Amino acid sequence: MSRWEPNSRGRLERAALELYRERGFDRTTVAEIAERAGLTERTFFRHFTDKREVLFGGQQLLHRILVDTVAGAPDSVAPFDAVAAAVVAVATEMENGREYARQRREVIAANPSLRERELIKLAALSSAMAEALRTRGVPDPAASLTAEAGIAVFKIAFERWQDGPRELTFADHIRDGLEQLRTIAAGA
Incomplete structure (x- = not known):
């Protein structure tokens, strides 16, 4: 095995997802993921803290997009519209990963501890947006309610994007x- 392998993180992610789908999350080891990717366990641990994080490694990017979009909205933009822009920005970023997202969802749905981790991720994203709103001067509970509403729309739109017509984008589902x-x- 060579010392340097191009796109080792992406290869590990693909290998892990394949193995999780073939064998199940609990029956897959880090050693097997590394072997499938043609890499070492040491390389795996340079990229991920454990085998769960392969499925949740994108959380930092989502966090950054959500917070930066809310924080960067002009002062004249209403809190709900800032959150709306943030979840649309995330949907746009995720659009090209539809098949990966579908497979990831399938693996998570089959494992209770992964479902719990997914809920923790969504709660952390909501908290981060709420904090960005508070920084903009939006008081609580309005900041928390607005952020939670944005994450609820994101979650439902994600399911519709996965299960709905292929011609509609994730952002289309978010906007709807x-x-x-x-x-x-x-009240209409």
């Missing part, structure tokens, strides 16, 4: 969910 939430909140 946001519009439906606005309609509900307006």
Whole structure:
């Protein structure tokens, strides 16, 4: 095995997902993931703290996009619109990974501890957006409610994107969910 392997992180992610789908998450070892990727366990641990994190490694990017979009919105933008822009930005970033997201969802759905980890991830993203809103001067509970609503739209839109018509993008589903939430909140 050579010392330097191009795109080792991506290879580990693909190998892990393949093995999780073939054998199940619990029956897959780090050694098997590394072997499938043509890498060493040491290389695996340079990229991931454990085999769960292969499925959750993108959380930092989502966090950054959500927080930066909310924080960067002009002061004249309403809190809900700042959160809406943030979840649309995340959806746009994820669009090219539809098949990976589908397979990842399948693996997570089959494992209770991974489902729990997914809920923790969503809660952390909501908390981060709420904090960005508070930094913009939005008081609680409005900041927390707005962030939670944004994550709820994200979660439902994600399911619809995975299960719905291929011609609709993730961002299309987000926009539709946001519009439906606005309609509900307006009492129509």
